[in-house]
Amino acid sequence: MSILVIVESPGKVHKIQGFLGSDYEVMASIGHIRGLPTENLGFDIANNFAPSFVTLSGKEDVVKKLKNKSKLATKVILCSDYDYEGEAIAWHCAEVCNLPATKRYRATFTEITKKSVTTAIAATLETNRCIDMNTVHTQFARMVLDKLIGYKISPLLWKEFKNFHLSAGRVQSPVVRLIVEREEEINKFASSCYFKVMANFVLDKKDLSYTSGDAAATTTTTTTTNCIETECENNITNKEDVETIMNSCVSKNAQFTITSIKQTTTKRNPAPPYTTSTLQQDASSKLGMSPDVCMKNAQKLYELGLITYMRTDAVFIADDAVKSMGQFISEKWGDNYFQKRVFKNKSASSQEAHEACRPTDIKKFNIMELNGMTKSHNSLYQMIWKRTLGSQMSPAEVEIRTVKIGMKSTKYIFVGKHEKILFEGYLAAYNFGKVGKVGKVGKVDKLLNSQNTDVEDSDADDGADGDADSSTTSNSIKQSDYLETIFAKLKDGDSVYCKGMDGCEKFTKPPHARYTEASLIKKLDDLGIGRPATYANIVKKVQEEQRQYVERKSLPAKKVKITILKYTYPDKVTVSSNDANQEGDKNKLFPTSLGVMINSYLLKHFADLINYEFTANIESQLDSIATGAKIWYKVVDSVYVKLNPIIDQLANAIKLAKEMGTTTSTDEIPQSSKGKRLLGTNPVNGLPVYSMITRIGYAICEANPDKALSRFANFNTNPDTITLAEGLAMLIYPINLGKYKDADILVKKAKSVYINYSGKNYSIDIYNKNNPTTTLDPNQLTLDTAQLVIEDVLNMKNKIAQQQAENPDVKVNDDITIIYGRYGPYIKFNGNNIKIPAKFKSQWNTLTLVECTTIIDNFKKKGAKSSGGKVKIPKKVVKAPKATNTNFDSETIIKPKKVAKVAKEKVAKVAKEKIAKVNSIQITDTATDTATDTATDTATDTATDTATDKPKKRIVKAKANANANAKANAKANTKAKPKPKPKNTDN
Incomplete structure (x- = not known):
């Protein structure tokens, strides 16, 4: 038979088969085929953490076909991807198919082109390259560590917080900590005001009479004027100082002279080609593409042979690719535009397993004509194309002209600036494909600034008004086009005359903005936490609905009153108060109340787990395994011996607390989880107000004797320091805004703020998403703005109804x-x-x-x-709950009249099934106690949650029966382990 070639992705099969011809047969493993079992740890701690692999669910047919084909093949070439996971997949395929060393070959390539694939296949057949077991063991260590941490710590979170969706992870938990700490930093920041002062100057007094040159005109238009536009570089924090400057202009006491004239030429070098991390950062900040979507699009481009492998730490480019780019650049722009560059990685942890991510054919710029390509694929490809080509081009040469104007007898200095591109260099690549030429300075400056190598931590993409601080950096000084035309005439000491001046009140922002997905990835890369191949998955995972540790959302700009001062020659000074937008946030990452609560717990008990240096050190040791410098199971053991005593101590503390009938009896559990804390009473109605822990995080509760009337509000600050006043300020919902068409408009809050009107709910978040130009602040709704939301939804429904009427099913x-x-x-x-x-x-x-x-x-x-990865079950079907989870399936539909009866029967049945199912499972002593606790708690919760529509007596009865059944069965089966399967939270 022909030679069998096994690749990872089915998307590569057809293309590679075409390259190799009929002497080869190409098959796909479709990713991993084996893994650790889900029902237990899956490795023997006492035996150097030796893993026991099982065939993954759904991969049985794939494994069967691979076995059959490999038996018939004369040789088997394993062509999974060239990374840790790919090497492990190759090893698993060889093991499953029982391939002898003489029959199995390992080949890798970083681009799916005929030359690359055929060269790699020929080379491995000649050299009989083996599987790199050091790399395989690196993957073993990552897998075992992630399972160990998730399996051991997650159950502690379930028991402590009564929420089976909670989890901890080697990389996931430090990521949540980063976001929580950034939010805490922002909350502690006290904003203050300052004044941004702009002034226009002329060289000749006769020019002062031109009405077109006032400050209002020149600061709001882009037309060339006869004024030198400047900005005060001093930090002015009060209105009186601005008034003093302006009044000096009115009284003719102000004398302005040129104190400095400077002309410099600088070179700006291109950024290196993309690594996985920088590709995800730019795709997020420039294209609005999430890391997960970016990697899926890049995978498609790779499978079609359009780019090299996208999971890479390297920034170097192969010599033949550089040569091809040099020819293209010289033909397109000239020899002086080409400059061969060799980049080196800044990160010490870089593996440089393959090239940077680059196009395979630099002559191909637009890929829209290819089958299956969308605008999203094309925009990502062109971004890679421009960055790659630019990296091998000459630097851009920029001329910077700066003039400083001083106000005599004062400290105030006004700076005017003009930048002009003398030679485009690499900017020609970034401007390729655009209509028109690079011309105006403002546009050029924006282009230059947009090509930064790194994503700025501030990520100024939120459109908020107000600067973090007054600055004299090149990006903040206003461009003065007129300065270029009269620069040669300027001399030190020359007098100039102020024609107009504006002073606008601004507010400082925190030194660091909230993370975007792009800036979070950059931070992880800088800290050495995780690896680029896992960033997209981790960023996505902490935002998943079942965890809800982090949410990506936007905050509308707040309306604030600002003071504006204006001087117009010769003697007019005005002071006014205007509304302005301040501190808006767009697509930023916020910690949820649950995320803050879990982070607090882990920080107290597992500080090393979420310590950035400790996590980065683990990554470094894992990398050392790949080089053969470390033994994989010893690295795992070094983490295990540090965490396991803490885990055992906490498990015993929780066990003892339950036996005593309390939440906990030791200081081993966070203070806030000892129950609800009375903050005081509401002075309006006399009801007690508590801070407490719920399944979704910290909350404020105003406890009403009628529980249906109790009010709740989640918060994400320290629960031990919150005051009664702060708690009452959160309990503002529901708010009655007034009547609209004879019905009340209520503002309510659950996970987010929403509008309730005439028995229906209206999402403010959806309105803001559909109307980005009229974004509403959920915390500042009025009757009029609420009507906008309602009318928008009704108009949309009418539009849909009209479309459906015109387009019948x-x-x-x-x-x-x-x-x-x-x-x-x-x-x-x-x-x-x-x-x-x-x-x-x-x-x-x-x-x-x-x-x-x-x-x-x-x-x-x-x-x-x-x-969600599986075909939905029609709602008419009623699914029985799985034995590992007593909560009703999300698709289950139960008729209200039978809820209490069904709950009672179902809970009893499930509790028995859970106990019986695990009789054969070997567990530890601490897990024995878990059987009783977990079965009792989850059975009670199910009865309570499901039977809410029936009288309380029936609910209590159902709960009592459930408890009795669960406790009786648990006692009879001391070796039972009826708890949910721990989550393997990290890749």
Whole structure:
């Protein structure tokens, strides 16, 4: 038989098969085929953490086919990706297929082109390259560490906080800490005001009479004037100082002279080509593409042979690629634009396993004509193309002209500046494909600043008004076009005359803004936490709904009153108060109340786990395994011996506390988790107000004897220092804004603030997303702005109704219906909404059964992404709960009249099943006690949560029966372990 070639992704199979021909057969493992079991640790701690692998669920058919094909093949070439995971996949495939050393070969390539693939295959057949077991062991260590931490610590969180969705992770937990600490830093920051003062000067007194040159005109237009536009470089913090300067101009006492004239030429070098980290950062900050979407798009580009491998730490480019780029640059712009560069990594942890991420064919700029490519793919590809080409080009030469004007007898200095590009250099690549030429200074300056190598920590993309601080950096000084024309005439000591001046009140911002996804990745990269290949997954994971440690959201700019002072020649000074926007945030990462609470717990008991240096040191040791400098199980053991005593101590403390019938009896648990803390009573109604812990984090509760009328509000600050006044300030919802069309408009708050009107809820977040130019602050809603939200939703519904009336549903058969919805046409199949590909949208209402079936089949093959990776079950089906989880499945539908009865019967049945199922599982002594506690708690919770619509007596009865059943069975089965499977939280 032919030679078998095994690759990771099925997307590569067809292309590589075409390169190799009929003497080879290409198959895909579709990622990992084996892993650790989910029901237990899966490795023997006493035996050097030796792992016991099992075939992953859903991969049975893949493994069977690989085995059959490998038996018939004369040789098997393992071509999984060239990284830790890829090397491990190659090893697993060899083990599963029982490949002898003489039959198995390892080949890698960093781009899917015919030359690269055939060269790699030929080389491995000649040299008989082996699997790198050091790299495989590195993956073992990462996998075991992540499972160890998740499996051991997560149950402590479940028991302490009664929430089975909680988890801890080697990289995940430090990431949450970063976001929590940044939020704490911002909350502690006290903003103060300062004044940004702009002034326009002329060289000749006769020019003072030109009305077109006043400060208002020159600071709000881009037209060239006869004024030198300047900004005061002094830090002015009060209005009186600004008035003093302006009044001096009125009284003719102010004398301004040129104190400095400077002309310099500087070179600005291009950024290095992309690594995984910098690619994700730029895709997020420049294209608005999340790290997860960025990597999926890059994967597609890689599989089509358009770019080199996107998971890389390296910044070097192969010599043949540099040569090709040199030819392209010289032909396009000239020899003086080409400059060969060799970049070195700044990060000491860089692996440099392969090249930087670059295009495989530099002559290809637009890929929209290729099958399956979208605008999103094209924009990412062109960003990579420009960065790569620019990295091998000459620096841009920029001329900077600066003049400083001093006010005699005072400390005030006004600075005017002009920048002019003398030679484009690498900027020609960044400007390639744009209409027009680089011309105006403002645009050039923006272009120059946009090509920074790193994402700024401040990420000034939120559109907020107000500067963090007054500054004299090149980015903050106003460009003066007129300065270029008269620069040669300027001399030190010459008098100039003020034609107009503006003083605008601003407010300082915290030194560091909230993280965006881009700046968070940069921070992780700087700290050496995690690895670029895992960044996208980690950033996504901490935001997942089941964890809810972090949320990505926007805060509208707040309306503030600011003071504006204006001087106009010869004697007019005005002071006014205007509304302005301040401190808005766009697409930033915020810690949730739950995230703050879990971080506090881990920081108290597992400080090393979320210590940045400790985490980075683990990464460094893991990298050392790949070089053979460290033994993998010894690295794992060094972490285990540090964490395990703490885990055992906390488990015993929780066990003892439960036996005594209290939350805890020791100081081993955070003070805030000892129960609710009375803050005082509400002076308005006399009700007690508490700070407390809930399943979703810290909360304020105003306890009403009628529990249905109790009020709650979540918060994400320190629960031990919060005061009654602060707590009452949070308990403002619901707010009645007034009547609209004979019904009250109420503002309520759950996870976020929303509007309730006439029995229906209206999302403010959705309104802001649909109306970015009229963003509303949920905390400053009025009757008028609330009406905007309601009317927007009603208008949208009317629009959808009109579209649906004009585009009636098309019933293809009993199971398939084509519907025209809010976002266009889609297929409805067994409760799934399936997107219709772009090539079919123009004829959506004439699709045949065969075409619809093809679309549905493709949807299933992709894992039904729209339904979370699996096809949804129609709502008419009632699923029985799994034995490992007593909560009802999210798709379960129960009729209200039978809720209490069903809850009672179901809880009893589930409790028995959970106890019986695990009789064969070997566990530790501490897990024995967990059986009783977990079965009792979860059974009680299920009864309570499910039976809320029936009388309290029936709920109490159901709970009592559930407790009795659970305790009786747990006692009879002391070796039982009825707890949920710990989550493996990190990759």
